[in-house]
Amino acid sequence: MSALRQFKGLSNALRTVSLARSASTAVPARASIAARLAPRAAASASRVAARAFSASTSARSEGSSDAALSAKLQEELTYEETNTEGAAPGTTPEFLKAFQEQGIWTIVETQGSDEVTLTRKFGNEQIKLVFSISDVDQNQEDEFPTEEEDGEMNEDQPFSYPIRTSITITKPSSKGALVIDALAQDGAFLADSIAYYSDASVANGAGAEADWARRGLYFGPQFAQLDVAVQEEFERYLSERGIDESLALFIPDYAEYKEQKEYVSWLSNVKTFIDV
CATH class of the missing domain: 1.20.5 (Single alpha-helices involved in coiled-coils or other helix-helix interfaces)
Structure with missing residues (x-):
């Protein structure tokens, strides 16, 4: 044990x-x-x-050229807002005030878009006129009065940028539409063509589908090919609806005004992007 x-x-x-x-x-x-x-x-x-x-x-961007570019953009922005009528925020040029006081046409436009629409009612008709500010010609050589045959400058003749317009007239009592393509220049509308659409939705439609629907349609003859008497009556028809000399003078002025506003907005937006 x-x-x-x-x-x-x-x-x-x-x-x-x-x-x-x-x-x-x-x-x-x-x-x-x-x-x-x-x-x-x-x-x-x-x-x-x-x-x-x-x-x-x-x-934050650290590019060496950023500060210099931003300063130049600000310099240009200040100049445009100071020296151009209606370019500064909250200001309206006199020609636009006078047009709005007439109360005939309504201006429809969106900032950032180059398209402007004017609308009005005339009796039982709805009239829509569309134009683009991209037609504004900035060439300085086109800003001078025209020269007469004797070589002297005609300072009394009004000058304006040529602006393409599309005028659509519809009626609630009709399914169709009348579409007039015309050039607004020097206080006159120069009609190019007058088309009739049996379906107003095809005339007013936008996009590829509407473009396809318009293919192959007969739009009528060129305006210049119409009998002179018919041309004159069409001119009276349009003038009675406010598509006249005063509107032909207003459209180029407004196109230039909006183009200037868009340029000032572009300067501001680009500068802000550079600075952040």
């Missing part, structure tokens, strides 16, 4: 020594792993900080 007890005591002592050795070797192992991971964690944190710094510095 004493020998057996001695053997068990020796066995327990050996187990205790073994566990102590295991514990002493395990702790340095864990410390070694932590030590190996520490440089990686520091490098990762450094990369995150670098990315954050890079993002913050690229949020």
Whole structure:
């Protein structure tokens, strides 16, 4: 019995020594792993900080020419707003005030669009006239009065930019529409063609589908090919509906005015984009 007890005591002592050795070797192992991971964690944190710094510095343009371009845009913007009638925000030129006071035509236009629409009612007719400011000719050589045959300048003859117009006349009592294409210039409408559509939706339609529906339709002869008496009656017909000399003078003026407004808006928008 004493020998057996001695053997068990020796066995327990050996187990205790073994566990102590295991514990002493395990702790340095864990410390070694932590030590190996520490440089990686520091490098990762450094990369995150670098990315954050890079993002913050690229949020604003740093081009060397930005400041100079912005200054020139502001210089041009100030000049246009100061020296052009109606270009400054909140101002309206006198010719436009006089036109609006007549209360005949309603102007429909959207900032950023180059298309302008004038609408009015005449009896049971709805009249719509559309033109584009892209027709404004900026060539300085075209801004002088015309020269007469004797070589002298005719300063009394009105001058204006030629603007293409499309005039549509519809009636609720008819499904059809009359469409007149004409040039507004020098206080007159010069008709090019007068087309009749049996379906007004085809005449007023926009897009590829409407263009396809208009293909192959007979639009009538060129206005100049009509009998002179018929031409004269058509001119009276249009004049009675307010498509006359005063409107032909207003349209080029308004096209130039809107083109100037759009240019000023463009300068402002581009400058803002450069500055941010």
